[in-house]
Amino acid sequence: MTVFFFKRLGLAFLVALFVSVLSFFMLRAAGDPAIAMAGEGATAADIEFIREQFGFNRPLLMQYLSWLGNALTGDFGESSYFAKPVSQLISERLPITLGLGVSALIFSILLAVPLGMLAAVNPNSLIDRIALSVSVLGQAMPNFWFALMLIVIFSVWYPVLPASGNAEWRHFVMPTIVLGYYATPAIMRLTRSGMLEVLNADYIRTAHAKGIPASRVLIKHAMRNAILPVVSIASVQFGYMLGGSIIIESIFALHGIGQLAWESISRADLPTVQAIVLILSLIYVGLNFVADLVNAWLDPRIRIA
Amino acid sequence: MTMLKIENLRIDIATQNGTLHAVRGVDLEVEKGEVVGIVGESGCGKSLTAMGLLGLLPRSAQRSADRIRFLERDLTKASVAELRGIRGNRIGMIFQDPMTALNPSYTIGDQLTEGYLHHRKTARKEAVERAIYLLNRTGITAARSRLSQYPHQLSGGLRQRIVIAMALMCEPDLIIADEPTTALDVTVQAQILRLIKDIQAEMAAGVIIITHDLGVVAQMADRVAVMYAGEVVEAGPTHSIFAAPQHPYTIGLLSCMPDAARRGRLGQIPGVVPSLIGERKGCAFRTRCPHATQPCRADIAIHRRAGGHSWRCTIPDQTANTRKS
Structure with missing residues (x-):
């Protein structure tokens, strides 16, 4: 297990490094940052001044290394639009997005896993049909439309929940439902198919032949093996949620990192965009690392790899 | 009779x-x-x-x-x-395919003692002793250390002996x-x-x-x-x-x-x-x-x-x- 841990950690580190290279160079390839920052109607002298000030005239590799070196100490430079350190902006905004993402993930797991399990235990029953409808609906419904419908119902017709802002927990209820429901179909279908497969396994029959209660067979022997792919997909879904929360955050006016990304992209605020891309990717890499560890803990066969 | x-x-x-x-x-x-x-x-x-x-x-x-x-x-x-x-x-069951009859995620010891603990309501120690006795009886060497192993670490013959021991618990x-x-x-x-x-x-x-x-x-x-x-x-x-x-x-x-x-x-x-x-x-x-x-x-x-x-x-x-x- 220790060997496995360090192997995976090394791999995660390499991926993170690669991501930092990609995010830096691809954003540079998108256009001359000095021209974008100077804005419309800027003179050649203005552009040259910006180039000088931000160091865009240095060799690209040097720029990358100094950016990376600063990033490692938590210094992402200064936002050209907000005129604040990027690290401060991110530390203000990230908790909101992470809070939304975590609560949405919990919501979708609490909805999808029990529903998927019930559907697998009673295939082709009423509960299976209901589970199928829930997932088809989640797959088919655009989440911005679902968000607007929730606002119409719970903020306009029956004003029980606030439509915008991020002051207290009530502001997070509707965004959590929208974002969480979006991830529900994949998790539920995977739980159902994994569970169906496991329930037909010989070792489930062995467990029944021991005479232990059916609920124990289901939870101890079946679920642990069926949940493996769900752990992987849940971490991927969480990554999607962090990215996909841009839309949800703008609809509900949550000042999270998604909204910050949108603002800084539209204002060509290069240091901020770079920092956001890097941090979201690192969170993603971290999640996959954690999912690998959880799976190894659940399934002894993985630990050798 | x-x-x-x-x-x-x-x-x-x-x-x-x-x-x-x-x-x-x-x-x-x-x-x-x-x-x-x-x-x-x-x-x-x-x-x-x-x-x-x-x-x-x-x-x-x-x-x-x-x-x-x-x-x-x-x-x-x-x-x-x-x-x-x-x-x-x-009634104890011995199954056909020892490769699939054991749960890959639990140790041999856990799977052996599970039924015994449920039916007999005894202390874990007693169940473990019984499991070790039966592993020895079915010809498995180093029985005590086998208990913490997982099925994929054992050969087919060994696993079938474990399936037999499990039926006899x-x-x-x-x-x-x-x-x-x-x-x-x-x-x-x-x-x-x-x-x-x-x-x-x-x-x-x-x-x-x-x-x-x-x-x-x-x-x-x-x-x-x-x-x-x-x-x-x-x-x-x-x-x-x-x-x-x-x-x-x-x-x-x-x-x-x-x-x-x-x-x-x-x-x-x-x-x-x-x-x-x-x-x-x-x-x-x-x-x-x-x-x-x-x-x-x-x-x-x-x-x-x-x-x-x-x-x-x-x-x-x-x-x-x-x-x-």
Whole structure:
């Protein structure tokens, strides 16, 4: 297990490094940052001044290394639009997005896993049909439309929940439902198919032949093996949620990192965009690392790899 | 003393093409301390008979029986909870494929002690001691350290010994072994059979051994039931079945066994097993039987001979035919 841990950690580190290279160079390839920052109607002298000030005239590799070196100490430079350190902006905004993402993930797991399990235990029953409808609906419904419908119902017709802002927990209820429901179909279908497969396994029959209660067979022997792919997909879904929360955050006016990304992209605020891309990717890499560890803990066969 | 008496066991499976009658009125008895072999080709219903006895059937299968008497209890009337109290406790199961019969995610120790802890409600330490005793008894070295290992770390032969030890944890009165050696190397097969036989004698348990291998039956069983297409076509003491088989199917099966003393071509039974979908009248074997006649299309009487040998055929005594074929 220790060997496995360090192997995976090394791999995660390499991926993170690669991501930092990609995010830096691809954003540079998108256009001359000095021209974008100077804005419309800027003179050649203005552009040259910006180039000088931000160091865009240095060799690209040097720029990358100094950016990376600063990033490692938590210094992402200064936002050209907000005129604040990027690290401060991110530390203000990230908790909101992470809070939304975590609560949405919990919501979708609490909805999808029990529903998927019930559907697998009673295939082709009423509960299976209901589970199928829930997932088809989640797959088919655009989440911005679902968000607007929730606002119409719970903020306009029956004003029980606030439509915008991020002051207290009530502001997070509707965004959590929208974002969480979006991830529900994949998790539920995977739980159902994994569970169906496991329930037909010989070792489930062995467990029944021991005479232990059916609920124990289901939870101890079946679920642990069926949940493996769900752990992987849940971490991927969480990554999607962090990215996909841009839309949800703008609809509900949550000042999270998604909204910050949108603002800084539209204002060509290069240091901020770079920092956001890097941090979201690192969170993603971290999640996959954690999912690998959880799976190894659940399934002894993985630990050798 | 008869510990198990099954009367008219039927198992139906709903399929898209109609109801498949997989087991068609099987009667079976097991005495205390006796080994009964059930032989037949794959699909003849031998495994389903054993599973049906414990209620371990797939969801699509439906069981009915006049009576399944096990130790003064009728299992057809037992509740689900009562059945669970018998499974693993009074009746132990040894499964066919040791590679898949064990849960990959739990240690050997956990899986061995689980049933014992549930049925006996004892301290873990006692269950662990019992597990170690049985691992030693089934010929596993370094038993104590095996308990913390996972199934994928062990060979097929070792895993089958563990499956056997698991079936024996609660000292069952009846052991059902479903093709216990089919998935193993030939060299290991003999050891495992020897082990089951020794333990059976030691514990004076009844054993039902299900196999398609007549060699296994000859080595292990006191009595044999030959199954064909969902029915027991012939049953009796092993020596009597091997020395004077009466049903043409049994005769055919025996002629398929390699025999070093006999030269020439190995026997085979022409044709295929009839479909099990729908009701059937008359002898199931008549389409492949060399002696089939018009009366074989009607209901077949069961012939019984002293010593408990019985068979289901229109011909009262096949001894003459045996010599011919």
